[in-house]
Amino acid sequence: MRPILMKGHERPLTFLRYNRDGDLLFSCAKDHTPTLWYADNGERLGTYRGHNGAVWCCDVSRDSSRLITGSADQTAKLWDVKSGQQYFTFKFGSPARSVDFAIGDKLAVITTDPFMERTSAIHVKRISEDPEDQTADSVLVLESPEGRKRINRAVWGPLNQTIVSGGEDAVIRIWDSETGKLLKESNVEDGHKKTITSLCKAADDSHFITGSLDKTAKLWDMRTLTLIKTYISGVPVNAVSMSPLLNHVVIGGGQDASAVTTTDHRAGKFEAKFYDKILQEEIGGVKGHFGPINALAFNPDGKSFSSGGEDGYVRLHHFDSDYFNIKI
């Protein structure tokens, strides 16, 4: 089916997130306003105004009532999804790169970038049920887990017992979310060779996939950090996502922004590439963006997905019936 082009951002997209029901799509971009769309027809529902910098990441609570966003304006904000009002701001001394609600939505993990003399950090914040009670206190702060290297994504492990992080030093780390102790690290042979740009976990928190500038995406067991699969992309990977319905993985990327002007869109760099999750073979690709793909997300029903590009567009694709019968 023809993709729905959603033009609402003026700057490159950074992140896409569906709510659990799959009827809403949140998009973040380098302009300062996260936007909410109907996931079915791509109609714009509203925007969340208040940030003063690029918005890197967002997450929505299970009941779709609350939104958390992390921004380069050195804050993470909590929003009321329905009204678009911000009701709390976490202030950090450096840009907030990634946010993730825990199971139960009572905790959130926020990572901050190395900035000035600050190192990167992972913060765990308690999210109060009643917005009135919300405080800025951290439950746990992991200072400089990767030193001067940036952490690009941190998510909760099964049962909120662990936090999985990945970033510029290409190592995936699993931390104890209670004590902050380092539990596991990906080793040199299995691990990525370059910056990890994205990380996406399965709905049941059993496994997750990472994308890296080393032109591969890798699938890991979330409890043991065992490398299960490697997908070779041929271009630096900026975004990864997994189909909740079929054994498919979608990988998006492109070369560095500096090389974009010298590239023809026909070079096929800006495709969202579909891989068979088990056989690791490429199934197909979805072209359309005229810049690298920065964000990918599957609808929780697995019947549509959306991609966000450096070109400022969100493209919403509903799969044709053929897609569900792909055999390789």
Next chain:
Amino acid sequence: MTEMDIAARAAQLGIDWSQVNLDSIDLPTGENFGIESDDETVYHDDQLEFDTGFGNIIVVDHLPVVPREKFEKLEGVLRKIYSLVGVIKENGLWMPVDPVTNMTLGYCFIEFNTPQEAQAAKEKTQGYKLDRSHIFAVNMFDDFERLMNVREEWEAPPTQPYVPGENLQKWLTDEKARDQLVIRSGPDTEVLWNDARKKRPEPVHKRTYWTESYVQWSPLGTYLVTLHKQGAAVWGGADSFARLMRYQHNMVKLVDFSPGEKYLVTYHSQEPSNPRDASKVEIKVFDVRTGRMMRDFKGSADEFSIGGPGGVAGASWPVFRWAGGKDDKYFAKLSKNTISVYETETFSLIDKKSMKVDNVVDICWSPTDSILSLFVPEQGGGNQPAKVALVQIPSKVELRQKNLFSVSDCKMYWQSSGEYLAVKVDRYTKTKKSTYSGFELFRIKERDIPIEVLELDNKNDKIIAFAWEPKGHRFAVIHGDQPRPDVSFYSMKTAQNTGRVSKLGTLKAKQANALFWSPTGKYIILAGLKGFNGQLEFFNVDELETMATAEHFMATDIEWDPTGRYVATAVTSVHEMENGFSIWSFNGNLLYRILKDHFFQLAWRPRPPSFLSAEKEEEIAKNLKKYSKKYEAEDQDVSLQLTEQDKEKRNALNEEWEKWVMQWKSLHEEEKLERQNLRDGEVSDEEEEDEYEAKEVEFEDLIDVTEEIVFSD
């Protein structure tokens, strides 16, 4: 021991040291005072070979025997001869005289300053004819002992047991008749089989830092040559790529094989310290199999090129152009106003002299015969016409010559079997402001070598590319204006008349700037490389129809495999993007694509010519159906096998995955309660499916009711 120590020791022994007269002591003779050392190493010293110091002395024999009176004169003559070669030492000439007869003994000793001079003197004057009965026999003084000790009776040298060498052409016996190719990317050099049936390459051999600059196959595919700081090396063999031979040449830059791969030419040029000077060039010719250096050439770059503006970087490669054919008999060098043709029996100039051709700018060998074509541009402001000539080697007889007027440039193109020579001539228009092009076509194999002039339909068209059909009688030309020039095909034969050129057809407005004929002819790729983004058109010239059009984005190189079955297109690291290569079938099906960062080079391993006679080949072509049946069955088998293997692999992968999923499911189940607690009792993801119930609700809406009366007949 110091003197103090000695005195103390003497006092200890009760000797008055001051009374001892050391000079009165009689020591036993001999270096060891007659006491033999038990240190064995001392004796080995005796076996050291001392330089006798006579290396710079030669012995000249077969001199005239002269009396005292003529002694001075003979000595004068000898001094004159030998001082041309080197500096004779003071008192370095000694002619012994028989004390009885007072006559000379017919030989003399000459001592030079250096052994090198002596060696040169020996080589230069060996066999020198002083007069009819006195022919010099010159030997090194040091050789005399060896020569004296030669046994009178000839002794057969011991027969070395025969050690069979490796089959260097084993790759040709591949059961699947695949071809090999070598690729270089990053620090790695890899030799691969092109397995078109499996649609992927199969590795043969891979090495990191195999070469320090590039690699090259020998023309018949036997060797792979690599370049290193110390020289070049060739690799090959039956099973793995073992090193077969090394050729020492420091800082070698370029290499070239003779067409029969008997000789290897290596090239090195040194940038001069003073930018005004020409760079120094050193070229060595090696025998490939023995590794022996056959000859080396040294000199400034001017001696190896025709000069002109582009001469800074050294000579244009290859400096030596080898005559066609497999016997590697001649090679030629072009320099200013001279063509030097060498023959490989003695590695010296034919007839001991070069050919003087004023202002010659280009030479070209026939690919099969020892015929040299050369081009001399106009001279004297147009008074002397330009000419193209064919010269037979070694006789240096001019077979044919054609004078051309108002020529700006000429390019010579030989057809691969040496039957035709096309000369593209760029001429000035009358105003001399622009040029137009035409062709002079030589038919070498016909009597008197007839020449035909061919002009394009539109004379003003620029010619962008020209290519002969390998082993065929057709050629293709890209002409016209960029970016959409036309492509025309011509044949050297016309339906009835074999001696006339005819046009086969023209394709209008093609995005092409390069032509690549299949090595077996018939098919051609019209390619738009570089600026044209890698447009490819696979064209059948027999039928004059396009088989396929495709694109390998930004392709920089195209190379047919030696059998003409597959084509490789590559994007090399001229630019960073999309480096790698693609393999296509001859009719333009993309078979597979390999991406490699920093991709530098791709080269198919050449095959030696087939042993089948032309008649046999024709017969096979005729009965192709019969032969192909066998191979089709094989193909079928391979693909079946493949799917079988694939299935197994897939099953294994699926099973492994199932295991993971099972494990995750059970864990997920175990943690169900805890998760519920985290969510304040809300049930987990899976169970909630029941929360919703899909209900089908039907309802009717009455939108509008109208009544219409319909008449029926």
